[in-house]
Amino acid sequence: xxRPVHFEIHADDLTRCRKFYEALFGWTFTEYMPDIxxxxxxxxxxxxxxxxxxxxxxxxxxxxxxxxxCTIGVDDLDASIETFxxxxxxxxxxxxxxxxxxxxxxxxxxxxxxFGMHQADPSAK
Numbered sequence: 001x002x003r004p005v006h007f008e009i010h011a012d013d014l015t016r017c018r019k020f021y022e023a024l025f026g027w028t029f030t031e032y033m034p035d036i037x038x039x040x041x042x043x044x045x046x047x048x049x050x051x052x053x054x055x056x057x058x059x060x061x062x063x064x065x066x067x068x069x070c071t072i073g074v075d076d077l078d079a080s081i082e083t084f085x086x087x088x089x090x091x092x093x094x095x096x097x098x099x100x101x102x103x104x105x106x107x108x109x110x111x112x113x114x115f116g117m118h119q120a121d122p123s124a125k
Contacts (some may be wrong), residue, residue, distance in 0.1 A: 004071030007070045012110040014054060020087050020110045021054075024080065027074060029054060031053065042072075045093035049073075057111070069106070077103045080117050097124040 011017035018029045018038060029038040038054040057064055075079040077095060084107055085091075092114050093106035102120040109115060 004050055004070075005054070006050060008113075009040070009052065009054050009109070009113055009116075010057040010064075011054060011109075011113070012031070012057050013111065014056060016110050018054060023087055024083055025074075069114050069116060071104070071118050074117050074119055077105060077117055077119035080119075081105055081107075084117075099125055 009017060009021070015033070021027045021040070022029065023078070025042070029042045030041070031037075032039050032053070036056050040052045040054055042051055043049050052070075081095060088110055090108040090112075091106075092108050093104075094104045095103055098104055100122055102118055102124050103116045106114055107117070
């Protein structure tokens with residue numbers, strides 16, 4: 001079945017958005033097209049996960065491109081939420097349990113894009 005192979009984060013302020021994700025997840029960004037597009041490396045090759053891109057948001061008021069919600073696996077959701085808050089993120093959906101699976105949280109980055117963070121925990125209730 002088809003699986004995600006790439007994601008893109010659309011942002012009004014590429015520098016601000018890049019710094020947010022660098023500080024929160026340790027992702028690295030490589031400029032691909034100056035002031036338009038960065039490649040995002042989320043982890044080493046051969047490990048689970050996908051890489052993506054950071055792109056300058058397009059569209060006018062009312063029809064701006066909005067992002068697809070991607071969920072990022074983290075080892076310590078509480079610590080990640082604490083960092084998220086310090087970096088100026090906005091809570092979209094508070095931390096909640098997915099019974100038998102783990103803990104989930106949805107937030108908005110500095111550009112208003114919603115993304116998720118997930119900590120696996122089979123004992124979550």
